Amino acid sequence: MAFDLDLALAAPYDPASASGYAEHPERMGFFTDTSVCIGCKACEVACKEWNAIPDDPLGFTGMSYDNTGGLGASTWRHVAFIEQPGRTAGADGTEFRWLMSSDVCKHCTHAACLDVCPTGSLFRTEFGTVVVQEDICNGCGYCVPACPYGVIARRERDGLAWKCTMCYDRLGVGQEPACAKSCPTDSIQFGELSELRARAERRLARLHEAGVGSARLYGHDPGDGVGGTGAFSLLLDEPEVYGLPPDPVVTTRDLSAMWRHVALAATALLATVAVTGLGSRS
């Protein structure tokens, strides 16, 4: 069967089947309901503990309660804190709103990091998630600028790319990821993606009924620029307020066009040399 780039990049599809798993479990994912996040950072701690991630230099950032800063090679869960004075939080009429949201790798349906990885270190698991194999990665760093969410990063001390694995080791033995396990309010919910999407729709409808008109889902739509994400959220403001791109597109969506332009430009270069060089025999 010939490899068809456009077909391989077309949405929507089942990533595990498309990656060659004949039989595989349901696609698993995270639904992060930020409307019940209390900013305890238990997810950050549990993630670090379970995955034995080295520490990051901690500092005072002045960004509300967020002294983690953002996702990175050694931060696979990050809780964002946004203070919004003059904004009514809900039905109770408070004139201040404090948004908290636990961010994580999105495990995209069309994952740019995986597409551009030149070694095959990044791979699609049977659960439809995206994982780095640290014994294969050679630290080329190509996945880092490829990620439209700014998730994956290269760690200085070992030179390798790292990101959330959705606790691949725990999933394999039927356990839920450490962050979801530790979340005291079930803001982070883990489960089959189709079930989570249905649950999120119900939650969104309930919030809208309760008068929280600012609630919206982010990453749940299989028709979006990355084919929907395996880890999606319910947000209370625009994505960019949380540091998320409002309409991310997997960069490889335009790759066929890029290769066409490269082929044309290379041919033109060859032709130019032929004309300018061979045309004037000495």
Next chain:
Amino acid sequence: MTAADRASQTDVRLDDARDLRPEREAITRPAGPRARGERSTVPKAGFRSYYGRPVLQPIPWTDHDIAGYLFLGGLAGASSTLAAAADLTGRRCLARAAKAGAACALGGSLYALIHDLGRPARFLNMLRVFKVTSPMSVGAWILGAYGPPTGLAALTAVTGRLPRTGRAATATAGLIGPALATYTAALIADTAVPVWHEAYRELPWLFAGSAAASAGGLGMLAAPVSEAGPARNLAVAGALAEYAAARRMERRLGMVARPLGTGRGGVLLRLGKALNMTGAVAAQTLARRDRAAAVGAGAALLAGALCTRFGIFHAGLESSRDPRYTVQPQRARLEAATARESGS
């Protein structure tokens, strides 16, 4: 200080939050590893962000490695093609210079590529797989195919041995060369960096032009005036193509193109353009007669190509550092889609 001034210092706020408490003034700069202690000088009006922090991760590449590779790969690829043409037309000095130049640039390319890896010892992992979705993987295989004939062509040209093998190697390298010179455009365009990605239509042409100009420059620098005719023509064609592609790119990209005109990237690109034009004009005038002028023009073209690649690289760094280049176009796209839906 007015309330509006104070409000403009905080990044996360709502438009109706006019009266911020005085202690909010304490939050004047985002810190942490990603902010690198510098605050964007671009005004925050018109888009929202998380404390002005970038949406994208900082690009982990260094300019002397990756921008250097963009230059050297282009120089090597186009030089090999020029060498093949010179071989076919019996210009032995030009052919030898271009072959040696290509081999040296190839060596530099390999060094830069390996040096930039987080784990240089695992360089060969690049050849574990072939992935058309990864321009870096395609590039690794292009280099794998291009390297041996290029080395062989240079060796046979310098030593004068095995002339038939040398001709075959020269032709092979000359045919693969344009691929090496242009694939690097897809390499950087296939990222989420706004200015690189959005420029994917023009970058291959810009890189092809820049590569041709640098190879022509090298030919003028190294070969006698009587043999350097093809090098001069190639340099002019390349400089013109590069100029046209850059101009089109700057116009088409709108606000995303801003890093191409400002900051270090803008300075380098303007310098590159000036050097290129100087070199191209000199190539068709003084350099046709005077050896010293040819050397000067060739050097200007090489320096111009180097500045162009470093400029494109630094524009990408700036483009990924400032969240406005990620957020604003995406927000505009969403709003356009919403308008289309409500309109139809």
